[in-house]
Amino acid sequence: MVELIERKKDGGELSAAELEWFLAGYESGEIADYQASAFLMAVCFRGLTPAETYALMDAMIRSGETVDLSSRLGRRVVDKHSTGGVGDKITIAVGPVVAACGVPFGKMSGRGLGHTGGTLDKLESIPGFRVELTVDELVEQTREIGIAVAGQSANLVPADKKMYALRDVTATVDEVSLIAASIMSKKIAAGASALVLDVKVGEGAFMRTVEDARRLAEEMKALGERARMDVVCVLSDMNQPLGRAVGNAVEVREAVETVSGGGPEDFRELVVDAAAQLLALSDLEVDEAEGRRRAEAAIADGSARATYERWILAQGGDPDLAALPVAPVVREIRSPTAGFVRELQAREVGMAAVDLGAGRHRAGDPVDHAVGVICSKKRGDAVQEGEPLAEIHARTDDAASAAEAALLAAYEIGAEPPEPRPLVLEVIR
Numbered sequence: 001m002v003e004l005i006e007r008k009k010d011g012g013e014l015s016a017a018e019l020e021w022f023l024a025g026y027e028s029g030e031i032a033d034y035q036a037s038a039f040l041m042a043v044c045f046r047g048l049t050p051a052e053t054y055a056l057m058d059a060m061i062r063s064g065e066t067v068d069l070s071s072r073l074g075r076r077v078v079d080k081h082s083t084g085g086v087g088d089k090i091t092i093a094v095g096p097v098v099a100a101c102g103v104p105f106g107k108m109s110g111r112g113l114g115h116t117g118g119t120l121d122k123l124e125s126i127p128g129f130r131v132e133l134t135v136d137e138l139v140e141q142t143r144e145i146g147i148a149v150a151g152q153s154a155n156l157v158p159a160d161k162k163m164y165a166l167r168d169v170t171a172t173v174d175e176v177s178l179i180a181a182s183i184m185s186k187k188i189a190a191g192a193s194a195l196v197l198d199v200k201v202g203e204g205a206f207m208r209t210v211e212d213a214r215r216l217a218e219e220m221k222a223l224g225e226r227a228r229m230d231v232v233c234v235l236s237d238m239n240q241p242l243g244r245a246v247g248n249a250v251e252v253r254e255a256v257e258t259v260s261g262g263g264p265e266d267f268r269e270l271v272v273d274a275a276a277q278l279l280a281l282s283d284l285e286v287d288e289a290e291g292r293r294r295a296e297a298a299i300a301d302g303s304a305r306a307t308y309e310r311w312i313l314a315q316g317g318d319p320d321l322a323a324l325p326v327a328p329v330v331r332e333i334r335s336p337t338a339g340f341v342r343e344l345q346a347r348e349v350g351m352a353a354v355d356l357g358a359g360r361h362r363a364g365d366p367v368d369h370a371v372g373v374i375c376s377k378k379r380g381d382a383v384q385e386g387e388p389l390a391e392i393h394a395r396t397d398d399a400a401s402a403a404e405a406a407l408l409a410a411y412e413i414g415a416e417p418p419e420p421r422p423l424v425l426e427v428i429r
Contacts, residue, residue: 001025001035008042016055023059027159033166040163040172048177050222056177057223060185063159065135069106069191072139077104078278079192081183083207083216085200086350087241087375090274091119091149092255093267096308097275099146100298103282106142108152108190120151121359125249125324125369129317147311157185174206180219187224194230194281196274197221201425202239204346210235210425217428232277233428236270237421240344240379243267247358247372249324250393256321259304266378266423272296273424325370327393331400333407338385340417341377348410349373352403356394371395373407380417 004018014022022039025031048056069077078098082088095105109119109131120131133141133150141148160182167173187195199207199217207213217233224231236242243264245254257263258271272295279291286294298304309319353359357368374391377383390407394400 001031001039005035005039005042008039008046011046013049014052014055016051016058019052019055020059020062023056023063023159023163027063027162036163036166037170037172040167040170040175040178043178044172044175047175048181050219053177053181053219054223054226057181057185057188060157060160060181061189064157064189065153065155066189067135067138067153067156067191069104069139069142070193072191073104073143075104076193076282077106077142077191078194078196078282079105079107079187079190080196080198080274080278081187082198083179083183083200084205085238085242086204086346086353087243087246087251087267088198088200089119089122089243089245089251089255089267090198090271092122092252093258093263093271094274094278095147095149096259096311097271097295097298097304098278099311100303100307101275101279101294102146103279104142105147105278106138106190106192107149108138108156108186109149119149121367121369122248122251123149123317124367125252126312126317126319127323129312130315133315141314145310145314146307148315149311152186152190156189160185176212176216176219179206179216180223184220184223184227188227188229192229194278195224195232196277196281197231197233198270198274199233199235200238201235202237202346204241204350205238214426214428221428230281232281234274234277234424235426235428237423237425238346239421240346241349241375242270244375244378245372246349246353246375247356247393248367248369249326250372250374252324253321256305256308259299259308260302261299269423272299277427327370327372327395329392329394329397329400331392331394331404332388333390333392333404334386335377335383335389335411335413336385336408337413339383339413339415341379341381341383341389341411342414342418343412344375344377344379345410345412348406349375352406352410355406356392356399356403368395371399373403377411380420382417383413
């Protein structure tokens with residue numbers, strides 16, 4: 001192990017066999033945390049070559065079981081993954097839209113990390129909803145309902161789970177090749193044959209610049225293609241929250257409103273865009289324009305909402321929005337001045353929601369599904385003095401007061417409207 005650390009520290013390249021030996025040794029406990037930490041830090045300074053990144057990902061996949069959803073269902077299964085954002089409830093809306101168009105959507109999702117929300121936490125705000133499915137249950141539900149979303153199997157890429165926990169406490173999370181190998185190992189092991197990657201860019205994302213996001217997208221796309229997976233990467237803006245709702249139950253409500261034909265314009269745009277990309281990947285005779293037409297039709301004719309309800313019922317949940325938990329304290333934040341919203345800082349809004357209890361400061365913290373924030377005004381909106389900027393859903397008055405101060409600081413209001421900024425920055429096919 002000392003030899004491998006030294007070679008990587010000096011900029012050398014490791015073989016696939018050496019990386020597999022390292023990963024197996026760390027998972028078994030033969031290689032100590034301090035040696036694995038030194039190796040990961042050397043990777044952060046020196047990087048991994050494309051061959052090393054693929055070898056590391058492949059070893060992660062082979063450390064546990066895999067699921068071949070497409071083979072077991074006898075047709076292509078699609079998936080969508082986001083690199084993490086504030087107000088990003090895309091999966092809850094995209095899945096039913098795609099499934100309503102006749103394309104199976106099978107996904108293993110994760111929980112919130114830092115200021116970003118997690119799909120499983122949001123779905124668990126639905127009374128009775130069960131996120132723990134066996135592989136057989138995941139396959140059968142995808143076959144019968146057209147959609148299943150579950151937590152990651154304990155036996156799926158276990159080596160990645162252990163190494164990620166070490167990266168989290170050794171400041172080695174943000175190395176692009178390590179991120180790419182970690183994400184794609186889970187996507188490939190979970191068995192979909194086509195994937196849309198939504199790579200968030202900006203102040204509220206893990207990738208702060210378009211250049212960093214593009215590099216991550218291209219690495220993940222290359223890994224997927226080597227594993228014979230069709231991948232499209234969408235770089236999307238995360239300098240302000242996506243949609244208006246940030247929390248758990250409040251985001252579920254917004255996702256359901258969107259599949260029913262309503263919802264905020266920016267969120268609806270990204271849902272239809274992602275659905276169009278997935279539908280085009282699933283069928284060579286469907287291009288993106290036709291995919292968009294089909295997605296919009298599924299929303300308009302009610303089939304997307306009906307598919308959502310069948311999905312929630314199949315996993316034990318109550319699809320009635322009235323069943324979602326409601327916070328006891330609801331407080332409006334009013335604008336101290338007139339003008340235009342020039343910026344709405346996504347990270348600050350996300351952290352305000354976490355502080356209310358919608359997310360975790362540490363792994364294992366409980367989540368309050370009822371609390372959150374509704375951003376009534378967003379970038380570019382005109383606002384009058386005293387007009388509501390946002391709405392806080394809190395457990396106590398004290399928590400609402402703390403969130404109010406944080407949210408007022410997240411808003412920048414000026415006399416002139418800001419220059420328009422696109423939501424989709426780039427598509428890499």
